[in-house]
Amino acid sequence: MSTSHDTTTTQRLRSELVAAIRNRGTFQTPAVEDAFARVPRHVFLPDVAPETAYAPQVVVTKYAEDGSALSSASHPNMVAAMLEQLDVRPGHRVLEVGTATGINAALLRELVGEEGRVTSVEIDEDLADGARAALQAAGYPDVQVTCADGAAGHSDSAPYDRIIVTAGAWDIPAAWWHQLTPTGHVVVPLCLHDSGLTRCIAFDRTAPDHMVSASAMVCGFVPLRGTAESSGGSVALAEDVTLNVAPGDGHDPHAVGQALSYPAQAEWTGITIDDTEQVEHLDLWLATTAAHFARLAVGPQARQSATVTPTLRWGGATLHDGAGTLAYLTLRPVTETTDEIGLVAHGPDSAAFTASTVELLRRWRKEHPTQPAVTARPTGTPQDQPREAARIARPDTTVTIAW
Known part of the structure; x- marks a missing residue:
């Protein structure tokens, strides 16, 4: 059990992290800021000091044999920016692809409230087990964590109002299209060039076979593993x-x-x-x-x-x-x-x-182009984009980029 000194320390560190993100202008809504003020990050990162858990930095939590990162707690500022992109509302049903530590799932649970539902999918059993234990300890026992390939989503809890992907994706798998509501949003770090160039894109679904970008952010993420892995x-x-x-x-x-x-x-x-x-x-x-x-x-x-x-x-x-x-x-x-x-x-x-x-x-x-206009359609769907738009055809989704 934590001492009062420990509790005071973690509360102070959490407040300092919230202030740092606020000072960068990342928070756009009180809901996301309040969620950050409530979620105890240190519970999800038990193997690092609280000062590290609440620091504005990436914390790698699992490595491959070659020393590359397999999983991490993303930079808190990027997490906040993605949650603002996602526009979660109370009562929403949310699918998260890539549970990792469980921190993001806890933030999502704060945003959806008692009437909402958060389902999170993690490909590694050890990470899924750790996230479940941390979510329970942090007070979020009703977040559902499933060990599976995130490219398949989780059909049992579908449809989802929001889907958020916390690893770099090479494609938008068909399952995500099928499990998203007709007016849902997807936030995904999407590889837009096989050199690894990635943007975190917030897509709004405007038709059964059409999504358009609301925003695109520079980002860097551990690649998605499983059937949707990239091939650069x-x-x-x-x-x-x-x-x-x-x-x-x-x-x-x-x-x-x-x-x-x-x-x-x-x-x-x-x-x-x-x-x-x-x-x-x-x-x-x-x-x-x-x-x-x-x-x-x-x-x-x-x-x-x-x-x-x-x-x-x-x-x-x-x-x-x-x-x-x-x-x-x-x-x-x-x-x-x-x-x-x-x-x-x-x-x-x-x-x-x-x-x-x-x-x-x-x-x-x-x-002087500033923001790209990114659209997505299931591969094989007729395209109606400008002739000068760049087209990226993946197995399940074809993306076009115009300026």
Whole structure:
């Protein structure tokens, strides 16, 4: 049993976390803020100190044999933002795909109230068992936690007013369509390019075979496991440097893998951005506009040695020609609040490729796209999107992205 000192400490830490999220402007409704003020996060993270449980950070709770994360407690600010996207109301029936620690299920239970219902699906039995025990201990015994493949949803408790996915998804499985009410909402971190580029999208269902995005946020999540796993590709460029690519984009893996053997050619574009601009979707615009988009994954050793220096702002956004030349985005400060976009190119055709990429970036600056318009339909449904929209066909759902 916790001592009064322990209770006082955890209450203080919880209040500090709520204040930190509020100060970032993430809370849009009193309901979500109140839920954060009530859920005891430390009960769901018993293996870490309370200071860590309530810190504004990701807490990895399960690792694969290779050291990669299999499950985690997501960053609290991202959790709050996704709950605001979901727009849960008292009395709603909610399906959560990816229980993990159970923290999010507890927050959902606070939002749906006594008349609502929360069903959560977790693929790992040990995580499902731990979440059930934590939910019971925290005072949420009526949250249903099922061990199953989340791609199948949970038909026994369907239909759902809201579906929220707390892992990176490659597709919107048919089961989610079938189990969602006619006017339901889905919030899902959806992979929009096989390099791993993902956005957390809030979809509103507008017809039985049609969903449209209400918002899209930059995010990073542990990938969904099971039948809906993603299938990206990668090319090793150097020790600790990998280029994540779309497997079917026609690139020559050997030629691309030799790109860093050519000297770097830097080009500053004269395009400046400031801290107030909405430029977070530049990488997605490039992915939907350029012929060959990829993302550089750079480990700590390569960053320390400055083997390659992509900006973290757009997750290693890189363009390549498929034949051994690539150019990645970088930034340099101009003033305290302004940066200039630059390119660093490697490969046999660096000069020409850099010039064409600069022109593409100037087009982006001129058009100034901010939020993508993302639509989803079951694969095989007739599409009525603009001709210039990018189309991503998955087994169950076809997504289109326009600007």
